[in-house]
Amino acid sequence: MTSFPILFEQIVNGLVLGSMYALVASGLTLIWGTMKMLNFAHGELYMLGGFGLFFGVSYFHLAPWMAVPIVLLVIFILAALLEKGLISPMLGRPDWDVGAIVVTLGIGIFVQNFAFKFWGGDFQEVPYMISGTTSFLNITLAWHRIYILSLAVIVLVAFWQLMKRTRFGLALRATAQDIEAATLMGISYRRVYMATFGISASLAALAGTALAPIFSVNPWMGSGPLIKAFIVVILGGLGSFAGAILGGFIIGISESLSVLFLGSGWKDLICFALLIAVLMIRPSGLFGGKEW
Amino acid sequence: MLKINNLQVYYGDAHALWDINLQVRRGEICTLVGANGGGKTTLLKAVCGLLPIREGSVLFDDSDLLAFKAEERVSLGLSMCPEGRKIFPGMTVEENLAIGAYTKRAWKKRQSMMKQFYDLFPRLKERRKQPGGTLSGGERQMLAIARALMSEPKMLILDEPSLGLAPNTVESVMEAVQKINGNGVTILLVEQNVNVSLQISQRGYVIESGRIVMSDRSEMLLSNPHIKQAYLGL
Numbered sequence: 283m284t285s286f287p288i289l290f291e292q293i294v295n296g297l298v299l300g301s302m303y304a305l306v307a308s309g310l311t312l313i314w315g316t317m318k319m320l321n322f323a324h325g326e327l328y329m330l331g332g333f334g335l336f337f338g339v340s341y342f343h344l345a346p347w348m349a350v351p352i353v354l355l356v357i358f359i360l361a362a363l364l365e366k367g368l369i370s371p372m373l374g375r376p377d378w379d380v381g382a383i384v385v386t387l388g389i390g391i392f393v394q395n396f397a398f399k400f401w402g403g404d405f406q407e408v409p410y411m412i413s414g415t416t417s418f419l420n421i422t423l424a425w426h427r428i429y430i431l432s433l434a435v436i437v438l439v440a441f442w443q444l445m446k447r448t449r450f451g452l453a454l455r456a457t458a459q460d461i462e463a464a465t466l467m468g469i470s471y472r473r474v475y476m477a478t479f480g481i482s483a484s485l486a487a488l489a490g491t492a493l494a495p496i497f498s499v500n501p502w503m504g505s506g507p508l509i510k511a512f513i514v515v516i517l518g519g520l521g522s523f524a525g526a527i528l529g530g531f532i533i534g535i536s537e538s539l540s541v542l543f544l545g546s547g548w549k550d551l552i553c554f555a556l557l558i559a560v561l562m563i564r565p566s567g568l569f570g571g572k573e574w
Numbered sequence: 575m576l577k578i579n580n581l582q583v584y585y586g587d588a589h590a591l592w593d594i595n596l597q598v599r600r601g602e603i604c605t606l607v608g609a610n611g612g613g614k615t616t617l618l619k620a621v622c623g624l625l626p627i628r629e630g631s632v633l634f635d636d637s638d639l640l641a642f643k644a645e646e647r648v649s650l651g652l653s654m655c656p657e658g659r660k661i662f663p664g665m666t667v668e669e670n671l672a673i674g675a676y677t678k679r680a681w682k683k684r685q686s687m688m689k690q691f692y693d694l695f696p697r698l699k700e701r702r703k704q705p706g707g708t709l710s711g712g713e714r715q716m717l718a719i720a721r722a723l724m725s726e727p728k729m730l731i732l733d734e735p736s737l738g739l740a741p742n743t744v745e746s747v748m749e750a751v752q753k754i755n756g757n758g759v760t761i762l763l764v765e766q767n768v769n770v771s772l773q774i775s776q777r778g779y780v781i782e783s784g785r786i787v788m789s790d791r792s793e794m795l796l797s798n799p800h801i802k803q804a805y806l807g808l
Contacts (some may be wrong), residue, residue, distance in 0.1 A: 407677075447674065452672055452676075455662070456676075459663060460660050460662055462624060462656070463656060463660035463661075463662065466660075466722075467648065467721075468645050468646070469645055475648060491785075552690050
């Protein structure tokens with residue numbers, strides 16, 4: 283029989299992991315919802331977040347809390363430029379959905395190999411944002427995990443408010459729902475796309491900086507989260523923000539519970555079984571097809 | 575206020591509009607009528623920049639519209655209420671109106687503008703927290719008109735506002751159009767409903783198969799035998 287503290291810890295671990303899946307998946311679903319394309323370079327943007335934090339801390343000797351915002355800003359700009367330079371030219375062409383997928387695959391492969399060539403294949407250590415643990419009622423929690431969970435909640439709530447309340451958020455949603463009508467309102471969809479790509483990349487990079495101290499930094503660190511994020515967005519419904527968050531937590535918790543009850547070899551199997559079960563009942567995912 | 579000279583428009587390689595000459599004068603309601611597939615919506619899309627123009631010129635308030643991108647034309651004071659309303663379905667009535675005031679100048683005034691349109695269309699106020707996708711056809715048309723006016727345009731282009739509406743709803747939409755015109759907004763009304771649109775407008779153009787075939791004062795068009803026969807079924 284599993285004791286309560288262990289169960290509780292695993293649930294918290296699931297929430298922590300789930301919150302990061304939710305961040306990565308929100309970025310993916312944001313791009314699908316707005317631009318109707320898939321971004322296969324998303325995992326590499328996550329990886330760049332991890333490396334960014336590593337360089338910020340190890341080479342520029344910044345405190346982690348200072349390095350993270352700088353990394354996010356740099357990645358926002360980088361991603362916006364990638365969109366402008368490589369993806370935007372594909373827009374409006376008859377084969378653009380396939381074209382854009384191939385372009386993002388290419389970006390992903392390039393970035394991964396760039397990192398391998400110039401930064402090496404070693405697993406790099408990154409310090410915790412807040413080290414140490416706290417315990418109450420026989421339950422021990424690492425501060426870093428509490429940081430991750432609260433960070434995810436704050437960022438997702440802020441992102442939601444951005445979408446609901448600001449001029450930019452309304453413009454983004456309008457573009458996602460009807461690009462021609464949005465143009466008639468005076469919205470430049472090309473600028474919205476650039477910013478969308480930048481925000482999406484920053485969400486992935488933020489998850490990369492948060493998880494880097496736990497999983498260490500290397501050029502291939504993005505492929506796992508990318509696959510998980512795809513599972514999450516398909517489970518939650520492509521393009522749905524609420525689906526990405528709920529799906530993230532579902533996958534995170536089911537992973538950590540299957541590790542506890544069945545052993546770690548089962549967790550991916552459980553994830554996919556869950557995905558298949560949901561798709562059999564709701565082919566478009568939990569919140570698929572809803573506008574935001 | 576709007577001057578279209580010798581406009582040619584193509585869909586790919588297909589010539590869609592020939593030698594269009596059309597003028598809308600400041601302060602008037604001008605109407606463009608014609609049957610389905612005659613080129614009305616094509617012409618409006620070209621004016622708003624949603625379709626490329628190969629030849630001819632479009633002047634708005636003496637500035638060359640073709641020098642501006644589609645999204646920049648709104649801030650010049652030209653606003654279009656598109657065919658089929660194109661309400662943002664997942665955004666509430668309030669959000670739909672707010673995004674209508676997207677231009678920098680209008681954004682600051684959006685609250686007072688919104689209040690003004692809630693007075694004009696009380697139904698919208700009742701439904702302000704409802705998603706646009708749940709509104710009836712008439713409510714959507716009101717919302718689309720109000721949204722187009724949120725940018726404080728000098729000129730409003732209305733594409734088929736009566737489409738799919740019940741006769742008494744058409745009447746109240748047309749009353750609203752006249753009221754808006756009374757507040758100083760120049761209007762280009764594009765309609766299949768020839769009778770209604772010629773009644774509230776001062777001048778009209780008739781477009782058939784991509785060409786302007788007739789233009790005159792509205793009451794002259796209403797009594798024209800060709801119009802009577804082809805459009806009014808008299």
